[in-house]
Amino acid sequence: MKNIKKHFHAIVLLLGLLISTNACEDLAFGDKFLQKPPSTDDTIDTVFSTAEYARRVLWYSYRYLPMGLETSNSYWNTMWLGNIEGLTDLNQDYLGYSGVNKVYYAGNYNAGTENSPRGTYMATKIRFNENETHMWSAIRNAWLIVANIDRVPDMDRTEKERLKAEAKAMVAVYYAHMLRHYGGLPIIDKVISPDEASMPTRATLQQTVDFIVRLLNEAIDCPEFPWHISEAEMSNWDGRLTKAGAMGLKARVLLFVASPLFNNDEPYFQGAASEALMTWFGNYDRERWKHAMDACEAFFKAVDSNGFYKLVEKEDVNPSGYRYAFRAAYFDRGTTETLISVRRENYYKANQQPYTNQSIRWGAICPTKEYFDMFPTADGDNFDWSNPEHTKNPFMNRDPRLSETFILDGDLFQNRTAGVTQEKPDDKENYPAGRDWNVGQVTAKSLLTGLSCRKWGLDRAGEYNGHIIQWPHLRIAEIYLSYAEALNEYNNGPNELAYHYVDKVRARVGMKGLKKGLSKEEFRKELLRERACEFGYEEVRFFDLIRWKMKEKFSTPLHGLNIYKNKNDGSYICEEFPLLGGEQSRSWWNPGGFSEKWYLSAFPQNEINKGYGLVQNPGWE
Incomplete structure (x- = not known):
């Protein structure tokens, strides 16, 4: 993989203590310190000579956990301000220089696109550039912990076992x-030393899943690995893996590989791989669904035994309410909802x-009419434009x-009522633009569909200030729906x-349950729609579409919705239009x-x- 030999034949170097003017000492790790192997083992011995230095090897690995939010130092995550949901039916991207547009929409x-070296403009524009993500360096650091943590003299056994499990x-x-993103991968199950001449070949899908x-x-079987971050540790260690x-995560992986993309009597595409x-x-093999089912069942049994994790409910938030429970579920850190939380930057400053x-x-995130239509009515029925x-x-x-x-017309927005209808x-005279149409943060580009x-961005300015931003890489709500x-x-x-x-x-958002008597196919359709409503812009929909090989969702043109409101009687005119051209x-x-x-x-x-031995994926040979 891109510069894989460089990453795995390198080693973390102790470059010395950085002494500031006030005599505070610190140690820095990172790719820029991974440029040549050490001549002796003295460097590793020094790094693992104290608990403080050893912990920082693992902290480095946390820096590059997958994150779908755009922050000031993570353009690579979301294709230069684009979002992977822009490849789905949920969203249309109008930002001309985003990766969604320049690479994918343009075909x-x-x-060769994947050859783009780290730090280049093109490297940040594809859905996953492993060289840009630093993942292989982060994996190496994790294996350094497993191989060397036992030698740390001032760390007790409980923490050593915990860090190895982590x-x-x-x-x-x-x-x-x-x-x-790739299917089977080369298996790196240890620190590869500089004198090892050969790289591991690409493993089969089954070997990768087994790994x-x-x-x-x-x-999971490690007694020292905590079920959740305790209240005593929360102030310092909230966000660590549990x-x-x-x-x-085991349930997510097993569900993904049980799906038709991989679990099929025919490959999705012919080729050497x-x-x-x-x-x-x-x-x-039907039993692959059983494996996913068993993993979900084991998870919920563990929840019953150990507590703590649950859906955020309306009573858990202030102000109380169904919508605010949902907001807290994906937005707030340290809740009972998030199973794997990723952070890149600590705090946003005022006015940032x-x-x-x-x-x-x-204009990179413009939701489609198709997405708007997926959300049911409050009583649980599917929304239907033919219903007056x-x-x-x-x-x-x-x-x-x-x-x-x-952002819905007539809804709460910036402590008042939103007006997001356009001029007819x-x-x-009778259908003027609403007060928020192309005003302030609600720009013309954000309204192109x-x-x-609203999610993640607009109407959040005050909430971001001083707020630690988390990416909910995995929420408990996903395990509920995966089990179903x-x-x-x-x-x-x-x-x-x-x-x-x-x-x-x-029920967490006050909705009635699904109607009973659905067939297998009808239930699946409702379930995938439910996942879209729950996890929009959380990088779930794209992977749902590919694992179910829903080609029609990628190849069928989408629509926007022009919405006009009569200023006299408040009636609406809604006109669908195709998202084509340009x-x-x-x-x-x-x-x-x-x-x-x-x-x-x-x-x-x-x-x-x-x-x-890295075999190309089919169709890209």
């Missing part, structure tokens, strides 16, 4: 994330705009998650327990424009050419 992605869970997080599950099981996070079983298992806010304002009661006011009596994902060109996003999905697929239809777990997530039209929408090869990313071609 320019190929294995490091293994860390490696599993990185591998699980890469698995969703991830083994790491997670070893962490046993609950490891169990939740598929022939070598690197991008599928080689068959369909979060980069996700800028993504919205500059629904269309009379499409913003009233809807799923509270809609109010927290979109042929009836300006006629619908403005595995039950449905394994049992060839939903049972009472499958309905129960979906209805738990809906630079932001997706090449995937052209006849034959989307190919199943896009489900997985290509490996960098220049890395394939090194000949150590």
Whole structure:
């Protein structure tokens, strides 16, 4: 993989203590210190001579955990202000220089794109550039902990075992994330020393899954690995990996690989990697759904025994309310909801705009009509434009998650009532623009689909100030819905327990449960829609679409929604329009424009050419 030899044949160097003017001492780690191997073992001996220095090796690995939010130093995460959901039916990206536009909408992605070196403009514009993410260096640091922590003299055994389990869970997080982009991977299960001449070849999909599950099981089985961060540790260690996070991640991985992308009687695309079983298992096995189901069941049994983790409920937040419970679930750190939390920057300063806010304002995050339509009514029925009661006011009596994902006309916005309807060109007198249409943070670019996003960005300025921003890499709500999905697929239809777990997530926002009597296919459709409503812009929808090989969702053109409001009687006129034409039209929408090869990313071609056994993904050869 890109510069993989550089990363794995390098070693963390102790460059000395950095002594400031007030005599405080610190130690720095990072890729810039990974440029040549040491001549002796003295460097590692020094690093692991104190508990303080040893811990920082693992802290470095935390810096590069996958994060979907845009921050001032993490453009690579979201394709230069773009978002991976811009490749789905949830969002249209109008930011001309984002990776979503320049690479994917334009149809320019190929294995050569992945060759872009770290720090270059193009390297930050693809959905996953492993060289830009620093993941291999972070994995190496985690293995340094496992190999060397026992030699630290001033650290007790309990902490040593905990850090080893934490490091293994860390490696599993990185591998699980890469698995969703690439399939089978080279297995790095130790620190590779500079004198090792050969690199590991690419493993099969099954070997990669077994490796991830083994790491997670070893962490889960460690008595010293805590179930959650205790109240006493919360002020300093909130955000560290836990046993609950490891169990939740195991469920996510097993659900992903049980899905049709990999678990199938036919490969999603023919090629050398598929022939070598690197991008599928080689068959369909119903028991893979059972493995996912068992992992979810084990997680909830552990929750019953150990407590702490649960959905954030309306009574848990201030102000109380269904929508605010949902907001806290994804936005707030340290809640009972988040199983794996990622942070990149500590605090935003007063008047500093979060980069996700800028993504919205500059047109990278523009939700579609298709996404708007997914949210049910407040009583749990599907929203239907042919129902006159629904269309009379499409913003009233809807799923509270809609109010927290979109800025809705007539809803709360910046401590007043929002006015986000546009001026009707042929009836300006009776249908003028609302007070917030193209005003302030709600820019014209953020309204190019006629619908403005609220989640993560707009209407959050005051909340960001002094707030530690977290990325909810994994929430307990996902395990509820994953359990329901595995039950449905394994049992060839939903049972009472499958309905129960979906209805738990809906009840958190005051919604009635799904109607009973659904077929296996109907339940699956409702479940995937539920996941879209719950996890919009949390990098869940994209992976749901690829694991279910939903080609039609990538190749079918999408729509915006023009919304006009009569100033006299408050009635609405809503007009759908196609999102076609111009630079932001997706090449995937052209006849034959989307190919199943896009489900997985290509490996960098220049890395394939090194000949150590990294087989290219099918379709990108």
